[in-house]
Amino acid sequence: MTEEIKSILTRIAGSEAFTVEPTPDQKFGHYASNIAMRLAGKAGKAPIEVAKDLREKIIAIDQGKTFEKIEIAPPGFLNFWFSKSVLRREFARMVRTGKKWGKPVMSQKSLVKSRQVVVIDYSHPNIAKPMSVAHMRSTIIGAALVNIFKWSGWKVIGDNHLGDWGKQFGVLIAAYKQQQGKSDKRQGTISIDDLLKLYVDYSARMKADSALEEVTRRETKLLQDGNRDNVKIWKAFYKVSLAEFKKIYKILGVRFDYYLGESYYKAMLPGIISDALDKGVAVKSEGAIVIPIEGKAPFVIQKSDEAFLYATTDLAAAKYRAERFKPSLVLYVVDNGQSLHFEQLFGAVAKLGYGKGERLVHVKFGLILSEDMKKLSTRAGRHISLEGVISEAIEKAAKVVHEKRPDLSIRERVKIARAVGIAALKFNDLSQNRQSDIAFRWESMLSFEGQSAPYIMYTYTRLRSILRKAKVPSKWNPEAVESEGDFALVLLLARFPEALEKARSTFFPHYLAEYLVALARGVNRFYETEPVLTADAPVKAARLRLIEAAGTTLCNGMKLLGITPLERM
16 A cells, blocks of 8 residues: 555655655554655755645645545654545455465466566575574574565575585594494484584594594595595485484475585586686685685685685575576575675675676574573583474473363364464564574463464464354445444555565565564454444444454465464464
């Protein structure tokens, strides 16, 4: 609905930059615009005076067809109230759209013609180590963005750029050979926890014994040179790790189109170095090869011992993606701590000419902290398993479910606890600005009130219960939407596509999460104040349609955030 306001304002004021935003309280209007304040300086007038001129022009053009009223608020905001006829029309459109409500409206032919491609690089754990809590935010945020972009009509490539190459595997192979000898009899039975223990123990001993460092370098070189035994061991480690990762992803309901890890690009790396030198983009510095980046530290792409770095691999991946997928957008969902790396990477990609006009974006996020806002991992070598965190969330959810619904069967409680526990983890992350640090506050995460996944899930089950009690009639009349509460809920539902678009265009899923909380509160308030099942037949039919539309919207929104809606709780 913002587009209707923007269209009228653009006709009057041209293509000046301005915003149209939903108001936090509908008593101050349905939407507000800052256009008068944007135009005031150029016009040489006070914003209030510009707003008055704009208001008169809008009223003259609109003639009451779109807006019930337009008011001016200091220091020059224009506040808009849509007419009841417009809101009824919007409600009828929601009902016609059904389960696809919120999707962009375009024909299949137009969709194919205009479809854009986005590559989303997310999760990327290191093989030979169990996934830790540090991988949770990239996985959850990335998966939500995949869902939102797909829903919005984009072609999405989800790529898990695994850390599966480099010095760490020299350490692991050296440790493995030392423990097992050169025999590989136990490779099929080794677990990912065994690999982590091998790595930690050998790394600790390596600090005290420089000879072990030399062994590691030798094993790394053998692996990079394609030594048969080392490659065989590496493949065994890779197979064990990927199976473990996929188990976690299945629990979280996350999937990828590709697992193109660092090893996938190893054959391209010498060519990247040669290309950078031939183009005069890279220079030699103290034996290393670097790409100077204006205003930044040089981007090191090869060490003095001729070893490649993940910087080199990232350049190869950027080149490969541009040529293979031809994206218009590439998102790297990686923590705040890698900001400098991505500034250097994007600068290097531009200098090398590897891009094809696509936009590269670092979708950065903060740390996961404990309830006292301290880092979860504070001691060297401490590993907090992601699987352990998921299990803890499910266990805590099970206690809450048992307290609230002891009447349910054990099987039902287990199903609900699993869905609620995982949803609580996801929503705790996605409901907050991703650039901020977040904390595990279990009590609020699992609360059935306030800003939480259980609150939204329970609201949805409540709506489904109402619809089971009273079948939604096929015949209804939008004109039966008549009360202030009816129109308030219609307007709230109409904001769903706008919340989705804001989440997609800014890469901040919390805009969608915040909307779902607002909708859950709004529909609960509606049901408590407006009779539904006891209303007169025409009003009852319309309000059941409202309940149905609200349920559909909550269901669609939860699925986009990776939350499983439940019919009963």
